[in-house]
Amino acid sequence: MISQKAKYALRALAALAQSEDACPVQISDIAKKRAIPKKFLEQILLELKREGYVESRRGKQGGYLLLRAADDITFGEILRLIDGPVAPLPCLSQTAYRQCEDCDGESQCEIRHVFARVADSTRNILFNTTIADSVSGVTVPELLKA
Numbered sequence: 001m002i003s004q005k006a007k008y009a010l011r012a013l014a015a016l017a018q019s020e021d022a023c024p025v026q027i028s029d030i031a032k033k034r035a036i037p038k039k040f041l042e043q044i045l046l047e048l049k050r051e052g053y054v055e056s057r058r059g060k061q062g063g064y065l066l067l068r069a070a071d072d073i074t075f076g077e078i079l080r081l082i083d084g085p086v087a088p089l090p091c092l093s094q095t096a097y098r099q100c101e102d103c104d105g106e107s108q109c110e111i112r113h114v115f116a117r118v119a120d121s122t123r124n125i126l127f128n129t130t131i132a133d134s135v136s137g138v139t140v141p142e143l144l145k146a
Contacts, residue, residue, distance in 0.1 A: 008040060013073060017135050027063070049067075051081060074126065074130050092115060100112075
């Protein structure tokens with residue numbers, strides 16, 4: 001399962017992607033519209049800012065806006081940033097590989113063979129689905145056809 005923090009990060013990015021004329025959106029507006037605790041949202045947006053996904057502007061007309069285009073930010077990269085590896089087993093991770101503690105050989109592991117297919121399918125969807133796709137209503141079957 002993904003963490004609540006990751007869900008909030010994705011919701012916040014979607015809210016910024018939907019802002020009219022790429023105008024900055026205040027934290028309080030995102031928090032209210034997307035049902036995200038304001039203090040938690042502040043921490044999430046700061047992390048997204050440090051990583052180059054959003055920028056903030058000060059002042060009366062200030063707030064947050066996307067630094068990268070919504071069609072250039074994938075669900076997979078945000079999940080990996082917030083929650084870490086997206087693989088169901090450590091031996092399938094592309095960024096934090098390690099052999100399972102009880103492993104007696106990956107090539108013979110029935111569990112690994114099945115979950116490798118799961119991981120490949122999951123990565124395919126997550127790293128090919130953008131924030132822009134989510135706000136425009138693109139569905140998973142449409143993504144799989146592309």
